[in-house]
Each structure stands twice: as structure tokens, then as C-alpha cells.
Amino acid sequence: MRAPEKSRFSWRALFHDPVQLFGVASFVLLMVLAIAPLKDHFSEWRRYQKQYLQMIRNRRDAVTLMRRFQPGIHQIWIPNAGVVDRCETCHLGLQQASLGDVKTEPFGKHPPIPHQLTEFGCVVCHRGQGAATTVAGAHDSTKAPNEPLLPARYMEASCGQCHHAPLMGTPILNQGRVLLAGYGCLRCHTVKLPDGSTMTATDDPPPLTHIAEKTSREWIYAWLKNPQSWSATATMPNFLLSDAEARDISAFLIADSAPMPENGASPAPAQAVQPADLPAAQVTAGQALYGESFCASCHAMQNEAGNVVGGDLAPELTGIGSKVKPEWLKSWLSDPHVYDPGTLMPHFRWTSQQLTSLMDFLESQTNSGFTANVHLDPATPEQIAHGRQLVNEYGCAECHEIRGVSKTDNFAPDLSRIGSKPLAQIVFVAGMAHTLPAYLSAKIQHPREFGPGLRMPQYTFTPAQVDALTTALLALTDRSFTMPRQWQVALPKPSNYRPAGRAGELMADLNCQTCHRINGNGGDMAPDLSAEGSSVQRQWLYHFLKDPNTIRPTLIRRMPKFNLSNRERTILTDYIMTVYQIPQVDRDSMPESGYPPALVEQGKELFYSKYDCQSCHMVNPNTDQGYVGPVLTSVGSRLNAAWIYAWLKDPQALRPGTIDPNRNMSDADARALTAFLMAQKGSGKEANQ
Amino acid sequence: MTRYVPVMGMLALTILAGCSHHAKPAPALHASAYGSALAVSSGDKQLGTPGAPLPQPLVIEVNDDQGNGVQGALVKFSGPAGVSFNPAAALSDSNGEVSTNVTVGDSSGRYTVEVITTDKKGKEIPLQVNELAAGYQEMLGYEVQKKYCSRCHDPNSTPEQVSNYGNLAVAPHPFDRGNTFNKLSDADLASIISHGGPAMNLSALMPDYGSTLSKADIRAVIAYIRLVSNPPFQAPGMVYATR
Structure with missing residues (x-):
């Protein structure tokens, strides 16, 4: 039907008349020119702006919001960060404090964050295409699929782009x-x-240089097959090895193992004991020692109730009797540095009697089912060679020290x-x-x-x-x-501080820095010792090292007793008192005793009535119940007066991050409280508690 | 044209069928028993991350008139936009319990989840459960109060953190106690935290944290208190002078 019509149409006829031609051309031009404003008029963002105006019209603060509203495309431009964000074109309520209750997107207020929108823009945190003015273009990034919006559940990742040190809010x-x-x-x-x-x-993966001294090939095999079946909290992942692979790697590790270096401290090989033969009294004594030595601060173990209880700093000890050889255990407990010079475990100075009872207790902890189904034929040279190849392929040496296998970069x-x-x-x-x-x-x-x-x-x-x-x-x-x-907020420079001299050797042997941080290096289980010399009294420290007892009764992790000799205690005390001082506290500026009774009484009044310290601390154990801060019954025998005074004035200046609040005390109040606290000498018995 | 009608009709039917099939829940669940009451077993009022599954499943108990668990009752979960459930509907187990993993929406705040089962007569039995999503500020507040406040304000005692709540002559208010906290404005709360209890004629056992915590930390703790408060906190909104 249309064909004849088309044949009647003639281009020549149309362009024959210049006036007609001009008319047609003008009309076409007009249409083309009209497309641009029309496209703009019907754009997505204008629709959102109209919706926003409708929404705010019915609110009580409509007048204020209307006045703040500006039509058009809004843009945050931060040239040095490459940010061109037009998100606020549609997200119109982001900076309106009064729109906190609005749940309909995109008009809600931005939840409070420590940064200004105008300072950082949007895409730095949320990703997406800031310059886009359509929902799909900005969010799903059809044009640049590598930068879609970051899902809300991973939002903290954005903080981590600049903040490389831990933040409290993330x-x-x-x-x-x-x-x-x-x-x-x-x-x-x-x-x-x-x-x-x-x-x-x-992490602290153990060296495998002397592994044959420690455990059996069967145990290694079963461990390699599934470390988590030995201990659910094992750090080592499962390499999903085949039976043959586990067989060959275990063969190689045993064959590659060197004898342990001779050491004066290492005892004669102990007799292999069967758990059934262990004297019950010894086991009980060993269990008590396990508790007293606070092994559970680092090691976990399954208790009678079946719960795994203890710390995660060191391997779980459930079933340890089926893992390690008795001779190895004896040597390890006598001095762990012989087997692993870099170990985090302290060198406990247990007596030979303590050692025997602890060994008996640990060996009574068996899990014979772990290796029950492992039957390995003696290794062949081919298997050992294949094991070495596998150790290289799986990168075992990236974590463990293995003789003859070196760590490769960029594994x-x-x-x-x-x-x-x-x-x-x-x-x-x-x-x-x-x-x-x-x-x-x-x-x-x-x-x-x-x-x-x-x-x-x-x-x-x-x-x-x-x-x-x-x-x-x-x-x-x-x-x-x-x-x-x-x-960029960089991580504080890592410290590799180690104490020097004889005290340094002793502290390395005791691995003090496994738990205590000193000058930026060390663990966080126990108090930072960087200012210990400014804080405590010499006599107290000397005594504490002999018989460490907690000053915080509610803590379950406590300092173990190392059986230090008097000479060792003198070395440590001298070093700590001399070296670990801070300039804010002059130890000798205030006396340890001899404060006027009136001042002490005034301090007591302040302690109980003005500052109500008893809500967290205990001075009189019969009436006070505060259990948050340290017990202060014998604080006058523990801390020195200048430290207490400086602490009362500004606790965070002495120990950043302490939760003891800064009470803005006047000098007179701090002096009176110091006098009161220094009068708390405790009895001799209490001082040792 | 007319001969295309059946074909197009077929096509439309196919599309419709496809759509309706898609909208159906995958396996149809049929209740074999009916309860008469719903109760939360565990997993309500959890503090989660926006857009992420909550740490613990939400467990709901279906009970009969005597308060015993009912097995085989159909329980359905629904919530505001952005909240999802895995599964969204389930039959109660032998203890009368139904467990679902809740993923909260992308913005911080309180999410009210609707739990529904039907009784023998087909009448709906509803239960409302609140879950919480902490944005940056609320999460900061949670961490700050965990470090500085919870030892006294949290009555729950664990071996890791022994509560000091019961040791105080005047007991502190746990932070979810909405009846107390909702009456106090943000400025009042900030004043108590900064200047101590006596600032508002409250217990002097509450010390002043104004020189210890930053203003942002204090604001964050208040935001956390507002989030966890039960009954929920209603922001007063803007107050304008009227003629």
C-alpha cells in the first residue's frame, strides 16, 4: 500500500524550490536543536529533584529546606584527589541535618562520619562513577564495570585506604x-x-629442623592430612594433600631432620612412659603446676567438661601426650630455646621435681585416635626425593624453617x-x-x-x-x-627494641616481651613496662619477681612464677629501675612516707566523697567493692609517690589508652590523695598478695 | 493479523507462566501443626553490620496453649526493604523452634522483623522482633563503651570481664534501659558523661570522662545508647515556634 506513495515522493521536487528547501532544512535543524534541552528536561536527576521537592513540601521545616534547595547538577570537585562527584544531584538530603528520619532513598541524611563530604567527596569511600548522572551509570557502572558501588557490609574497607593503623570505629x-x-x-x-x-x-610457625626429635612420622602424616582434626584452632591450613603426598612429605621431613644441638641444660633421655603407669599424685601435682604457671594464658586445653579453655597465643595442648616424644618434652620444658631459638615460650626455671610432675600431667593428656589409622612403611629414597619436591611446590618453607629448603620471594x-x-x-x-x-x-x-x-x-x-x-x-x-x-595515616614505625646487656639476655631467655610491650615492641597481654622504673618501688619489684601476684584480682591471665634466683632478680630489678624511666616523673621528688596525718585524712575524704574512687578501686577490703582498677590496699608499698601524683593529674599522659578517667584534679587535691594512697602500706602479708 | 492472535496469546501465557513460576517459593511448605503463640528463643536485638548477615541466627519458638513447643508449624519472616532471610519461611523442628539467618539492610538503625504463623482457624499470630545495624558512629560508640563504660554499666559478668555492676552502692543503668535514657536529651547525656553523675544530680560514682574521651567519642556513645535503647528512642525532631 505504501510503495506507490513512496514512488510519488520526489527529492527533486522538494529541493526544486530554494524557499521550500530552506523551510525543510530549518525545520530539521530546529528538531535537532530541540532534542538537547528535551533530553535534559526529561533526565533522571530532574525527576529525583522534583520528588525531593514534593517530599520536603509536607515537612515542618519545608521553608528552610526549600531555601537551601538549588536546582541543577551539584558537583564536588577535588582536583588533587581526582574526585568529580555529582552524587548530590539526586542524593539531595545528604547534608541536611533535619532529614535524619528520612528512610526513602535517595533523600536520607548521610549517617555521621568523622569527615566532611565536601572534603573527600563520595566515591573515595563508596566507589562507583562520581561523574555519572544516571542511577545505573553511577552505581552499577555499566560503562566502567571495575568500579561499582562498594556493598555496605564491606564499608570499613574504605577507611583502610588511608588509615593503616587500627581505628576504634572499624x-x-x-x-x-x-x-x-x-x-x-x-x-x-x-x-x-x-x-x-x-x-x-x-604468626609464629615452628622450625622443622629437628622435627624427628619432637614427634613421629605418623603424627606428621595425620597432621598434614588435616591439622584441624587435631586442634580446631590450629593456625596451619589444610593443604588437601593426597595420601601419597602426605606420606612423602612426612618421609622427607623426618629424613631431613637434624639432631638437636647439645646443651648443658638438656637432660638425659627420659624413659618413655605409658599413660597408665603415671602416678596419679604426680599427675595431680602437674595439673596444679600447669594452673599455677598460668600455662593457660597462652595454651588452650580441653578440660574434664569437654570445653577447650585457654589462650590462643600458643598451640592447643589437648592430646599433647600423643604428639610429642617424652625426651623432647623434657628438653623443651627445661629450656625451649634449645629446640627453637626464636620461640615465644619463656624459659621457666622449674625444679626437676616440678618438671617431672608437669611432664607426667602433659603426657597423661592423650589422643591416641589421631594416628590410630596411620600405617606407614619405611620411606624409600624416591619417596623422600618426591617429598622434597612437594615441600618446594607447596611452599612449606615460606612459613617453616626447613633444612636445605630456602624461602622464595613472591611465592x-x-x-x-x-x-x-x-x-x-x-x-x-x-x-x-x-x-x-x-x-x-x-x-x-x-x-x-x-x-x-x-x-x-x-x-x-x-x-x-x-x-x-x-x-x-x-x-x-x-x-x-x-x-x-x-x-595517609601511616602505621607507627614498628619497633624492634630489645633490652641490652646481661638483663637483655635474661629477658630474652624469659621472653618478657611475649606478654609485655617495652618501648613499642612486645605483646599486649601484660602491662607496658616502658615506664616501670618510674612507677614502682625497687623493693616491691624485687619481691614481685620472686612471687608475682596479681594486683587485679579479676584477671584470669597472670604473670607466672619463674623460680628466678636472687642474682637474676637483682639484675632485672636494677635494669628496670634504671632504664625504664620516663622524664615526666621524677622518682625522688616526693617522699615514700612521712605525710602529715591531716593531709592523709583530707585525701581519704577526697577518695571517698569527692572523687568516689571506691567505685573502681579497693583500699579497705572490708568496705570497698570496686573491682575495675587495681586493688590499692598496699599501693603505698608498690608505687612511688611522684608517679601517683603525676598519674592522678593525667593518667593518659603516663599510659596512653588507660581507662582511668582524667578527673582534672587541682594540685592540692592530687597531693592530698597521693598522701592518702602512700599511707596504704598494707601488712607484710598483703604486700605479697 | 488475526491468525497471529493465538500465537501471541500463547507467547503471553508462556511469559506469564514463567513469571509466576519464578515468584513462587522454591519448595512449597505445608504446615502439619499449628501453634497458638510465638516467642523469641534467641537472636533478637543483635548488633550487626549494615548489609551483612547478623552474627547469630534468629531462633523463634512456636508454642501451643500449654506453652509446649509445636513441631511442623509454618513460620514466615518478613521485614522492611533491604532485609533478607535465609530461609524466609520454615517449619518448626521437634523443639518447636525455627531458625533463620537475618541480613539487615544497607543503612544503620533499627530493623523490625515481622514473624508470622497461623493458628488452627487460620488466624495470623504475629510477633515483632528488633534487630540493630550499627553504622560507623554507633560502632565507634559500641567500642568506646565496651572499653570505658561496660565494666560498670553491663550487669553481665564473664570470666574475661568481671562486671562491677553489683559492687556499686548506686546501681548504674544498663544502656538498653530506654525508660531511663529516652527521657534524657543528647545534651543531658553528654553532660553526664563529660562532667560525671553530679552534673545532673545523679550518683557521684559515675566519674567525669570529659577530659578522657573526645567529643566525637562521647557523641558516638550517645548514638550507641540511642540505638540499643528498649523501648526505642524517638528523636524529638525539629521544634519550631508556632504562632
């Missing part, structure tokens, strides 16, 4: 970083930070910028969401599913731990390297 990110450093990830993967430093591992991919990994470079497993967080999360949970020949081991993380690790990895972005330098 527990998930902090946990992720602790896991990254504590589960061996950083032993194979390199993570470089924008300030040029490298993240370092904090696994560098993760410094994993949080910006382009999706085009990722091979996804069928059925999973094509996003970076989904990939990272799946890779942490099932690393071997991403292709054949992959060597990354299988971890047993909880869902919360997977989220935390994903968050920590998503913080490692390209943007973190290209952002303005002044935005």
Missing part, C-alpha cells in the same frame, strides 16, 4: 588485618603499603592492590556473582575451586572472619596509592 577492618597477619597469608603474599612499608606476618601473587583488581582479569567460578567482593570472599573460602593446580590451602574461617578478611583486602586499592599524601 573493628571488622582491624580484625581482617589481624587475620591477614596472623594466619600466614603474608608469608606467601606480599602486601606493600603506600608509605613504602610492607605488612608483616605476626604467591602480590596483593598490594587486590582491592582494585580489574574484573576482566578475574576468572569466576560458574554461578557466582561477578563482583570483586564475591570473588575475594569465595577465594578465601574455597581457594582450590578456581582452577586446577592451585596451591593455596583450605582455611576454616567463620563467615565473620571471611567478611573481615575480604574487608581488609578491599582496602588495598589503587586509589590508596594515588591519593594525596597528606590523607
